[in-house]
Amino acid sequence: MTQPDDIGAKAFDWDLVKRIFTYLKPYKGLVGFTMLAAVLMAALQPYFGVLQRNAIDCYLAPTHSANCANVGSTTEALYQGVVQIGLLYLGLKVFEFLFKYGFTYALNWIGQHVLYDIRSDIFSKLQRLHLGYFDKNPVGRLITRVTSDVDAINQFITNGLSALVTSTLLIIAYVVIMLALSWKLALVSFVVLPILYWASAYFRGKMRISSRDVRIKQAIVNTQLNENITGMLTVQLFNREGRNQAKFDLANRAFLGGMLENVKWFSLYMPTVSLLSNVAMALVIWYGGREILEGQGITLGLLIAFTAWITQLFQPIQDLADVFTNMQMAMASAERIFGVLDTDEEIKDPAQPKTVESFKGDVHFQNVWFAYDSSTPADAPEKDDRWILRGIDLHIKPGESVALVGATGAGKTSIISLVSRFYDIQKGSVKVDGIDVREYSQHSLRKHIGVVLQDVFLFAGTIESNLRLGNEAIPMERIINACKYVGVHEFIMSLPDGYQSEVRERGATLSTGQKQLLAFARALIQNPDILLVLDEATASVDTETELLIQDSLAKLMQGRTSIIIAHRLSTIEHCDRIIVMRKGKIVEQGSHRELLVKGGYYAKLHQLQYSGHAMSAD
Incomplete structure (x- = not known):
């Protein structure tokens, strides 16, 4: 290139x-x-x-x-x-x-x-x-x-x-x-x-x-x-x-x-x-x-x-x-x-973008085909290696919690990225509350979507500045209540300067679990209507911290449409629905118990993981 x-x-x-x-x-x-x-x-x-x-x-x-x-x-x-x-x-x-x-x-x-x-x-x-x-x-x-x-x-x-x-x-x-x-x-x-x-x-x-x-x-x-x-x-x-x-x-x-x-x-x-x-x-x-x-x-x-x-x-x-x-x-x-x-801004707002005060949380993928290479034509053959998602049909109801599982490269992260419209699809439609995400202004769309990353990014500054992300209109009481709700308030107050404690670049002085809890609090403070949790939120933490994170995540999901990507299947058993993906397609979906009874690909993944084997890429 x-x-x-x-x-x-x-x-x-x-x-x-x-x-x-x-x-x-x-x-x-x-x-x-x-x-x-x-x-x-x-x-x-x-x-x-x-x-x-x-x-x-x-x-x-x-x-x-x-x-x-x-x-x-x-x-x-x-x-x-x-x-x-x-x-x-x-x-x-x-x-x-x-x-x-x-x-x-x-x-x-x-x-x-x-x-x-x-x-x-x-x-x-x-x-x-x-x-x-x-x-x-x-x-x-x-x-x-x-x-x-x-x-x-x-x-x-x-x-x-x-x-x-x-x-x-x-x-x-x-x-x-x-x-x-x-x-x-x-x-x-x-x-x-x-x-x-x-x-x-x-x-x-x-x-x-x-x-x-x-x-x-x-x-x-x-x-x-x-x-x-x-x-x-x-x-x-x-x-x-x-x-x-x-x-x-x-x-x-x-x-x-x-x-x-x-x-x-x-x-x-x-x-x-x-x-x-x-x-x-x-x-x-x-x-x-x-x-x-x-x-x-x-x-x-x-x-x-x-x-x-x-x-x-x-x-x-x-x-x-x-x-x-x-x-x-x-x-x-x-x-x-x-x-x-002069670089073309591929993700643009329409001439008359739609804005909303809040979302109900209805998410609908209709025959979605997506490739990260934006030059991929919509009529490219299905076997083209550039396709990441191939004909995805998925409807998530308001307030429903959905988990995405599958091997690396199956297209899980792409689905979450498309809900926030970080990329545009080549074919099909992604709708939120019945309206294509391309019709919303990007600011209005993302304002009501909360995202929690596995690799939490923290800016150099204070704990408070990282929680409010420059929004001075957020009252301090709301910040403290959110931190108490997810269980990170006591840790913050144990620091020498509390919420004014300095955070080094990328949060170098904090543990993975501490950064993850701060990410949950940050998302809760923004009060999103749709919650997206990318990758394994409980990866690389001890058992005690894992339980605390899982409890915080459960609280954060209450009353919100939630889409979670998980590799550790034990963390998603409580979700309303589990979507199993393989090579850009949905191969199974249902509750944890239903999928185990079915004895398909999910049951195989569950068996392999609990028998100590890694997920198969196939």
Whole structure:
């Protein structure tokens, strides 16, 4: 499968640049100020060379040039003229300082706000994308989008864009004044420009390729780093430290190689421009010196001014090297950022979504065919391996408790995911209270569905913040009552700060049973009409905690439509109905006793489990 990082980056894509510029619209007043400041600074820079020429030709080494016609010849007059030029020079430098300060501050202020806006847009987009998108995209790659790629856009605006504007204006200003004062010296100075243009085009191509390669390899490093940190328990449990280090070292070395390749071309470009600048300087000194000695109208002051202008002309050209590097990075990053922002939101609300205050809890699957691969056509053959559910017909009445059992891969979790509309089906319908879930707004649908996971996710924060999940409207009394009801209140109060006790990332300081009880309390606080319990809620806990969890689960299910996935059959014997699944189909259903009497697949699973054997995958 082609990864987003493999998309070919263009040297310059005007459509991408226009999209970046849309983020500048809210700050167009400041953008206008920076443009004005850039124009004034560009117009001012060459004038310092004019002042140097006047100081030399009119006062330090007086000549009879036209610009010195009204200059006195006395020592005092010459001294006063030098002082006046010096004061004017200093005053203009102060003026330049103020504009540079305002320009730099305003541009970086804009860049930081654009950085904030793009980062917010990406985060908001990720919140809306369907779960299938995250199944296909590693976390490290997505983190790169929000961090490194967004920062590349910021660098382009604050450094690249400012250098592009100021350097271009400076080049124009120097070229104009050099041609105006001596077109001959100017043409001599410009002899190397075609060579510089060719060299710039060559190095830009090399830097574009290496910059894109660096971003791809950086995303790989971020992905491996994220996997290693989040999977540290497994890494240490299976003594994978050495092998993971070797694997990361390969990716890290590839990243290093890409960075060094980028540095190589950048390092070659800078001295190339500097060498060409020195060649131009030598040609001007040679030609201008000869003209002075032969009395051809070129003055010493003009020659010295030209040598300064050549250095100042080639400096913005050198600065454009940074612009090209930033531009390549920005184009590659913008491609990937807008690729995320343009990702189709496969799970969308209808034009006029239905909202509800509460559900009765009637759940109905009608001839449901489902594959996680959203490209699977509805008319794909039944034997296609992509099908997870094959023609499911299931009706769950309000208040009924239903358990789903079967081997791994039978489609149990998929059924629960479809009730909450985390995925859309390819064929059939999933209805809640007689209305297809695709007709509800996602917020309204999920607001009334409580989900309890086996792997309970807790956010960094307090116990209370994890229970209320940001809903400040929930009164504390309701939280405490829910915790007492499921039997977790005493544990919380035994902590040093009670409900304000800090929870580390993913609840690392809590046991599996404690996190599970908190999950039950969290679900009860939201007061859902439909309860979904994914996988085995009592897995990996001691007997005492298991009994407490089972008691809490029974309380939580009271008066609610409940769908439970279970591997431990003893935990679901009390359910109203047990649905037995096999290879995406319902093969049996009935109460625990009815299925045992029937002596079918469920009875076989029950016998195997209680005889100490694992469930058969068949």
